[in-house]
Amino acid sequence: MTLSTALRTGAALALVALVSACDVQPQPTGPNAAGGPITVTASDTACQVSANTAPAGNVTFQIANQGSKVTEFYLYGEGDRIMGEVENIAPGLTRRLIVEVAAGGTYQTACKPGMADAGIRGTFTVTGGAAKGTDANTRLADAARGYAGYVSSQTTAFADETRKFADAIKAKDVTAAKAQYARARISYERIEPVAAKFGDLDPAIDVREADLRPGQKFTGFHRLEKDLWVTGLQPDSPAIADQLVTDVTTLDQKAAALQLSALDLANGAKSLLDEVATKKITGEEESFSHTDLSDFQANVDGSKGAIQALRPVLAERNPPLVSDLDGRFADVQKLLDAQRAGDTYKLYTELSPDQVKQFASAVDALSEPLSRVAEVVAR
Amino acid sequence: MLFSSLLIGLREGLEAALVVSILVAFLVKTDRRSALRWVWPGVAVAVLLSIAVGALLTYTTAHLTFEHQELVGGVLSIVAVAFVTAMIFWMRTAARHISAELRGKMENALKLGPAAIALVSFLSVGREGLETSVFFYASVQTAQGDTALPLLGFSIGIVLSVALAWLLYRGALRFDLGKFFKITGILLVFVAAGVLGYGLHDLQEGGFLPGLSTLAFDASGVLPETSWYGTLLKGIFNYSQQTTALQAIAWVAYVAIVLPLFLRPARSKNPSIPATAEAKE
Numbered sequence: 131m132t133l134s135t136a137l138r139t140g141a142a143l144a145l146v147a148l149v150s151a152c153d154v155q156p157q158p159t160g161p162n163a164a165g166g167p168i169t170v171t172a173s174d175t176a177c178q179v180s181a182n183t184a185p186a187g188n189v190t191f192q193i194a195n196q197g198s199k200v201t202e203f204y205l206y207g208e209g210d211r212i213m214g215e216v217e218n219i220a221p222g223l224t225r226r227l228i229v230e231v232a233a234g235g236t237y238q239t240a241c242k243p244g245m246a247d248a249g250i251r252g253t254f255t256v257t258g259g260a261a262k263g264t265d266a267n268t269r270l271a272d273a274a275r276g277y278a279g280y281v282s283s284q285t286t287a288f289a290d291e292t293r294k295f296a297d298a299i300k301a302k303d304v305t306a307a308k309a310q311y312a313r314a315r316i317s318y319e320r321i322e323p324v325a326a327k328f329g330d331l332d333p334a335i336d337v338r339e340a341d342l343r344p345g346q347k348f349t350g351f352h353r354l355e356k357d358l359w360v361t362g363l364q365p366d367s368p369a370i371a372d373q374l375v376t377d378v379t380t381l382d383q384k385a386a387a388l389q390l391s392a393l394d395l396a397n398g399a400k401s402l403l404d405e406v407a408t409k410k411i412t413g414e415e416e417s418f419s420h421t422d423l424s425d426f427q428a429n430v431d432g433s434k435g436a437i438q439a440l441r442p443v444l445a446e447r448n449p450p451l452v453s454d455l456d457g458r459f460a461d462v463q464k465l466l467d468a469q470r471a472g473d474t475y476k477l478y479t480e481l482s483p484d485q486v487k488q489f490a491s492a493v494d495a496l497s498e499p500l501s502r503v504a505e506v507v508a509r
Numbered sequence: 510m511l512f513s514s515l516l517i518g519l520r521e522g523l524e525a526a527l528v529v530s531i532l533v534a535f536l537v538k539t540d541r542r543s544a545l546r547w548v549w550p551g552v553a554v555a556v557l558l559s560i561a562v563g564a565l566l567t568y569t570t571a572h573l574t575f576e577h578q579e580l581v582g583g584v585l586s587i588v589a590v591a592f593v594t595a596m597i598f599w600m601r602t603a604a605r606h607i608s609a610e611l612r613g614k615m616e617n618a619l620k621l622g623p624a625a626i627a628l629v630s631f632l633s634v635g636r637e638g639l640e641t642s643v644f645f646y647a648s649v650q651t652a653q654g655d656t657a658l659p660l661l662g663f664s665i666g667i668v669l670s671v672a673l674a675w676l677l678y679r680g681a682l683r684f685d686l687g688k689f690f691k692i693t694g695i696l697l698v699f700v701a702a703g704v705l706g707y708g709l710h711d712l713q714e715g716g717f718l719p720g721l722s723t724l725a726f727d728a729s730g731v732l733p734e735t736s737w738y739g740t741l742l743k744g745i746f747n748y749s750q751q752t753t754a755l756q757a758i759a760w761v762a763y764v765a766i767v768l769p770l771f772l773r774p775a776r777s778k779n780p781s782i783p784a785t786a787e788a789k790e
Binding site: 188198199200210211212213214215217218220221222223224225226228229230244245246247 | 510513514516517567572574575640643644647648650651654655656658659662663714715716721722727729730733734735750751
């Protein structure tokens with residue numbers, strides 16, 4: 131046995147220790163309700179825990195032994211399963227314990243002065259039930275699945291409302307069709323980035339006259355919008371309406387089998403806001419009906435829905451970003467609420483240039499944190 | 510405040526130093542000083558690794574999950590038991606040859622691989638190194654803010670344990686070879702049994718083995734670990750005041766099997782047959 135073999139064997143064992151040290155995880159900032167570690171003041175007769183609840187995830191305890199005996203601190207789960215422990219907390223010493231608590235529920239804290247008996251117990255509640263830190267992928271997958279459910283419910287509603295819209299067109303009931311137009315579009319505007327994944331369906335359903343390529347037929351919602359508000363219903367309007375229903379039904383079927391990634395959600399949330407900034411704030415989307423604010427609201431809803439699905443992940447990885455987003459969404463919503471008219475919104479043409487500018491700056495302010503979501507999700 | 514930290518330092522230090530001191534005495538007694546140079550790298554690697562990982566866990570936001578912490582302690586302990594057991598039987602072989610006055614044969618029998626020596630040293634120190642180093646940093650941090658007494662106590666305890674281990678080593682050297690082998694061998698049997706029980710207990714705490722709450726006995730009233738004698742017992746034999754049934758069974762089984770094997774009379778029929786070295790790797 132040579133020196134090098136000996137050292138190799140030693141190194142291999144050292145690696146065992148190091149490999150197990152490789153599961154060290156970054157501690158999320160502000161893991162506890164109080165934003166800092168939960169302090170535990172231990173003495174020979176008492177065990178004061180500064181908070182008796184914390185959100186699931188990494189919970190940090192800071193134990194100060196002010197007694198005269200060596201103590202231990204435990205967090206127990208069901209049936210006294212040890213979730214985490216610190217031994218050898220000598221008198222006068224402060225020690226840290228980080229416990230990963232994945233599941234919400236009732237736990238018990240315990241100080242054991244003299245390291246004996248069952249200890250001085252206290253009930254500790256863990257709220258929520260974030261997946262384990264090591265299972266970030268599971269959580270992202272959950273978010274994507276949750277949002278896919280949202281998308282599919284929207285496409286179904288979209289198909290139903292579009293059928294009503296088409297029926298009104300075919301019945302030549304212009305008033306009813308006009309009223310139904312914005313309503314039918316809401317579900318679509320909420321999930322537009324997803325719909326854009328289905329190749330030609332999106333342009334067939336939603337192309338604007340200004341964006342037509344040479345030789346492309348003007349179909350879909352905006353063609354009917356023009357018929358209703360500008361030219362009056364045309365001989366081929368019912369056929370266009372039927373085609374629209376077919377396309378929307380196809381979209382609904384495809385959406386049911388949709389596989390989304392968390393990154394799709396993040397990018398979708400952002401592109402919905404870009405839609406608002408480029409098409410709705412400018413009044414370009416609904417150039418005949420001027421129902422842009424209704425679409426605007428739907429885009430914001432969809433964006434918010436995606437962020438909502440990602441919230442557990444974002445809250446763990448970047449809490450300040452979450453509160454930033456919440457604040458900005460609220461600002462935009464406040465402006466929208468001011469423009470309500472009955473169960474819908476004022477027409478774009480009724481907005482003053484100042485109001486448009488307000489909308490633009492609120493949307494810009496929201497775009498900034500939204501553009502950082504993808505990066506947080508991807509890491 | 511000072512005393513209880515001192516006891517912790519003493520206990521952790523003894524756990525690490527005891528086997529190492531016996532190993533060193535063994536090598537010195539058998540004129541294998543050349544092998545001593547394998548002891549210190551093992552000790553040094555264990556100490557440095559513990560210090561590095563301890564610092565990482567203390568001064569960065571990194572942390573080890575509780576399960577992994579227990580897994581490291583438990584597995585290293587059980588590996589240590591295997592190596593110490595091997596050491597016990599090397600000693601027995603040595604003792605046999607001593608009684609047969611065959612020094613030359615002993616040379617052959619004692620071909621301890623350098624790696625084995627380095628590993629025994631590494632495991633003895635590394636087993637509890639992580640927990641000890643984290644404790645050390647905690648007392649350093651406390652010393653910066655509140656009071657230096659825990660740090661002082663801990664340091665004194667460590668120094669004391671090294672001193673005790675050295676005394677043991679000096680004392681061991683005074684025995685004649687046959688006696689030395691017998692005494693240290695028996696001592697090591699009980700040490701290893703304690704380490705085995707301790708390792709299993711770690712694995713129970715981590716939830717890898719069942720029966721954590723099934724106690725064989727609870728002597729925290731009669732023989733508390735926090736007393737100086739409890740500390741010595743824990744440091745040397747890994748006594749624990751609350752012993753689980755699994756721990757107790759493992760301890761008894763180990764002693765019941767290894768001790769008779771170690772003490773069984775050597776076959777004096779044909780002592781000229783060279784014993785094969787179990788240490789060949």
